Amino acid sequence: MLSEPERGSAPLETVFAIAFLLLLVLGAIEVVWALYGRNVLISSAHEGARAALELGRSSSDAVTIATRSIEQSAGALVDELDVGVSTETVGGRSLVRVEVSGVLTPRGPVPMPIPVRTAATVSRSATPDGR
Amino acid sequence: MRGVRPVADETGMALVETLLIAIVLIVPVMAALGVLSDLHRGALAASAAAREAGFEAARSGSAEQANLAVDAAVQVAFFDHGIDARSANVRWTGAPGLPRGGVIEVEVAYPVEVLQLPFVGSMSEPRVWVNARHVARIDPYMSRE
Numbered sequence: 599m600l601s602e603p604e605r606g607s608a609p610l611e612t613v614f615a616i617a618f619l620l621l622l623v624l625g626a627i628e629v630v631w632a633l634y635g636r637n638v639l640i641s642s643a644h645e646g647a648r649a650a651l652e653l654g655r656s657s658s659d660a661v662t663i664a665t666r667s668i669e670q671s672a673g674a675l676v677d678e679l680d681v682g683v684s685t686e687t688v689g690g691r692s693l694v695r696v697e698v699s700g701v702l703t704p705r706g707p708v709p710m711p712i713p714v715r716t717a718a719t720v721s722r723s724a725t726p727d728g729r
Numbered sequence: 730m731r732g733v734r735p736v737a738d739e740t741g742m743a744l745v746e747t748l749l750i751a752i753v754l755i756v757p758v759m760a761a762l763g764v765l766s767d768l769h770r771g772a773l774a775a776s777a778a779a780r781e782a783g784f785e786a787a788r789s790g791s792a793e794q795a796n797l798a799v800d801a802a803v804q805v806a807f808f809d810h811g812i813d814a815r816s817a818n819v820r821w822t823g824a825p826g827l828p829r830g831g832v833i834e835v836e837v838a839y840p841v842e843v844l845q846l847p848f849v850g851s852m853s854e855p856r857v858w859v860n861a862r863h864v865a866r867i868d869p870y871m872s873r874e
Contacts, residue, residue, distance in 0.1 A: 608743065615747035622755050626762060633766035640810050641773040648780070718809040720781060722788065 621707055628706025635675035635702045636714050642667035643681075643718035647696040650683060651720050657683040660696050668698070676700040677711075695719045764843055768857060771839045774810035775861035778803040778817070779837040783865030786821055786833045795827065803837060816840055823867075830869040837861045 646664025650657055660683045668676055679700040686693050695717060702712040785798035799821050807814035816839065823833040840856040 611743040611747075614744050615751075618748060619751055622751055626755070626758055629759070630762055630765070633762070634769065637766065637770045637773055640770070641777065644777050644806070644809055648777075648784075716809075719805055721805075722785070 624707045628704045628708065628710060631675055631704035631706070632702050632710065632712055635672045635704065636712075636716075638668060638672040639676065639698050639700060639702075639714055640716045640718070642671070643696045643698040643716050644720070646681065646683070646698075647694045647718045647720045650685070650694045650696070651692065651722055657685060657694075660694065664696055664698060668700075675702055675704055677703050691721045693719060693721045764841065767841045768859060770810055771812065771841045771859040772861070774807050774812050775817070775837045775839045775859050776863070777810065778806035778814070778819070779835045779861040779863035781806045782819065782821065782837070783833055783835040783863040786823065786827075786835065787865040787867045788871070789827065792823070792825075792827065795821070795823070795833070799835065807839075812839070827867060829867055829871055831867045833865045833867065835863045835865070 642664045645667045646660035649655060649663040650660030661681045664681045665679065668679060677700065680698070682697045682699075684695045684697075696719075697715070697717040699713070699715040702714055704710060704712075781802035782799040785802045786795040789795035789798050799819060803817060803819050804814045807817060818838040819835070821833060821835040824831045827833070838858050838860045840858050843855045843857055
């Protein structure tokens with residue numbers, strides 16, 4: 599016995615299915631961009647803090663290097679970038695803390711701005727002049 | 730027609746079936762993306778930890794101080810990357826007495842759990858080890874107390 603005729607349009611359903619699959623794939627790529635951007639922010643904060651700790655360098659170097667690192671690695675993914683640096687001497691050690699905040703805007707089918715805030719701290723023995 | 734039997738009473742929508750299959754497929758894909766992100770983060774954290782540890786060890790006055798400095802540097806570097814440093818393996822080598830002009834080699838290995846299930850967390854196996862190595866030179870004109 600043959601089956602009853604099924605109603606529906608195969609091309610139309612295929613178009614919908616492909617559109618949905620495409621959305622899923624592009625969404626997955628968007629998530630990857632977001633994760634990558636977050637990792638870049640974390641690592642760049644560390645780069646900036648490390649740079650500021652070297653003798654002869656200052657807090658502004660930390661801002662410059664962290665900002666440059668982010669812009670070169672994930673500049674198109676981050677908006678409203680803000681880099682802050684604080685330094686202090688605790689127990690004979692110089693501490694440099696770099697805080698990076700921004701809004702991740704990964705390119706994809708779904709607008710998905712993700713605010714991210716991260717910080718990195720490095721230290722070394724203070725020099726006799728307190729730097 | 731011999732061997733071919735017409736199928737009767739089959740109903741369904743291609744769109745619904747495709748969506749179900751897509752959802753089933755997308756879950757492992759998203760899990761794999763999460764693992765890839767962890768690998769990337771682990772690699773960045775391990776390299777930062779190795780570099781910090783080498784930096785600190787090269788400025789230490791003795792092997793005991795270097796041990797403490799390396800542990801502290803690795804913990805801070807992993808913490809900054811949002812990773813628990815307890816699962817990391819750290820090894821450093823240097824000439825006895827840490828002579829001026831010598832080198833210190835630091836190796837950091839961090840395991841990334843591949844099997845991470847939603848709402849369950851990560852399993853202990855299988856793991857991918859991320860390794861980083863850094864060689865630091867002790868300042869030849871370094872002063873010591």
